[in-house]
Amino acid sequence: MTPTRTTATDKPRRATLQDVASEAGVSFSAVSKVIRGASGVSPQMRERVTAAIEKLGYRPHAGARAMRGKSYTIGVMIVEMSSPFQPEVVQGITDALEGTPYQEVLIAGGLSPARQKRSIEALMDRQVDGLILVAPWMEAEWLEELGAKIPTVVVARHGTAINFDTVVDDEYQGARLMVDHLVSLGHERIVHTSMPSGGLEPFVLSHTARRYGYEQAMTRHGLVPEIVETTYSEIGGYDAAVQALSGNDRPTAIFAGADIAALGVLRAAEEHGLQVPEDLTVAGYDNIYVSAIGRISLTTVDQSGQLTGANSTRLLLERIEGRTQPAHYVIAPQLVPRHTSAAPVHVGQPGSVSVQH
Amino acid sequence: MTPTRTTATDKPRRATLQDVASEAGVSFSAVSKVIRGASGVSPQMRERVTAAIEKLGYRPHAGARAMRGKSYTIGVMIVEMSSPFQPEVVQGITDALEGTPYQEVLIAGGLSPARQKRSIEALMDRQVDGLILVAPWMEAEWLEELGAKIPTVVVARHGTAINFDTVVDDEYQGARLMVDHLVSLGHERIVHTSMPSGGLEPFVLSHTARRYGYEQAMTRHGLVPEIVETTYSEIGGYDAAVQALSGNDRPTAIFAGADIAALGVLRAAEEHGLQVPEDLTVAGYDNIYVSAIGRISLTTVDQSGQLTGANSTRLLLERIEGRTQPAHYVIAPQLVPRHTSAAPVHVGQPGSVSVQH
DNA sequence: GTTCTTACGGACAACGTTGCACGCACTGTG
């Protein structure tokens, strides 16, 4: 009576190294060698072991591996999935990891630094080999401490770091591209909608970088920056537009810091009886899915989430392999002109304000 | 010379049970007891251990735990994050797990059954305690086999199963609600856009259930179902609408199987010079974010992703606790009437077709 | 004062890997 490892009532147990070894008639160390691709294995043995693995459908136990070093798991924290950019970054990561032994797992950190920190710790508890954090909200100092413990890449935070790598789109330049576009059309009063910076300077999030880029570009053109601070949401954009359009001396263009806010601006324009782009030019940033469709056709700035994800992955794998010098990768944004931007109608010209219905 | 476990060059090691035990001056078994809440622990010891845990910032090693049973990790597979519904389900899961010892991890399975299967296997390799699969595409048989191995809840697949639980919105009823709404407005020629079923009957995905519901409701009203098969995308909706609007005898309403397709229908209507809702009623299904905003204001059907996620979690935890009888939970959808649906203009009445510009 | 019970704390054997140390046949060399 040798002790059996399963009873009649048990579910079929997952095959282990030992099972494969018995099947192939070799020691379990030998099987381990084959799997790890270590040296000291004859071709015949490799073949027999491979056949046994195949036959039993053996798959390594990540938990057991994690106890001896690597889990072959990459932890990715995103803030919210409903953002259009972040899923695209994830797609880039997934594609980049295809064919490597690593697998990414995601965790949605939510809209507070405390919760995001807890999510990251949950990933660390699960012995991920490295972290990619997409637009995390916490202080740079906390991230530095984290980076000292585990290979980390931070996406979409501007500024240089010591203990981790960063990948950002050049949002300063993206905002400049848009301002240049609007100025080249003849606009001079261009309002920008932003949101509170969150006090993370100098390691700022996207919206602050966009704001700075806007301010610099306006100043360079000899124009006066005008900023309305609300939130990046449809309602936020609506409120900002209502505020900007309230006085007598209206701007001819509103450059929303995010497409989603630009949608709110469009609604406000409609309610004010302003034709877009005849009476008001509207622009956004992000190139979200709906911006492209016919009924919206929003002029915006595109940043490739795919590229961002791919480069983050590359940097992280380098760090896991041992690089300790920080790396910072910047991706160039692209202007996407569509149908919500045009030359302004001359001020005071009749018909520039038309109320419908 | 006792052997030290860190060298000068090492990163600070993560605290283990043993470290906590030394700190508190007790055996590591005792610490384990405290953590597990096992009996046979004096209040004083509990206190000392708790203090030591606090001081060292000890956190259990999930990999080590997984080797002895549970990993306290729930694996969630979603097909694509850019869908509006699936992130909401995830949010529901996250909220439901708050306060439990479990943590969910996500994996984006992608748009092919093969890749989805690989993703699920990657989660199994990581010893998750249970699985929630959101709208998986593979055959029911494969899922039955999976459910025999690990507690599993499948979201958004209609039909009953033996080895796993399901949570679905009643999309048959949702489609019926919409047809009833349109009929009550006076519509008789209502075209439905769908996509190929994928041959998963009888365990069908959402779009097939919506189609069946539409067909049943139309028949019950004594009307003839008319279906155009394309894809659930803006382009797909556009193509379907172009096809439906091509003949002389136009429908008065198009009920797209998904909001995203309805956006394409709106674009096609605009290009055909049709006013919505005066000349054409358009409806969708899903209640995605953009459907609510002013410029779109799409009549649609809402299914609560939040509730879906919460109930999936509840069922999964029950299964992990030992339930083996399958459970199937159905959530009621809600009609959301907005501004793209109205009574049809009488057929042949002048002005029912107006070309702009 | 003896025995029985109970409460508490510690020892220890898994769990499935990795990777090093070891041993045993063969080689080729002097």
Place this chain on the structure above:
DNA sequence: CACAGTGCGTGCAACGTTGTCCGTAAGAAC
């Protein structure tokens, strides 16, 4: 023909937990 070198396979000690088993001491009952 002895002997080092090499290629190949095995043995084994971790890794950080869980949960069972066991020993001891204090308190209760007689």
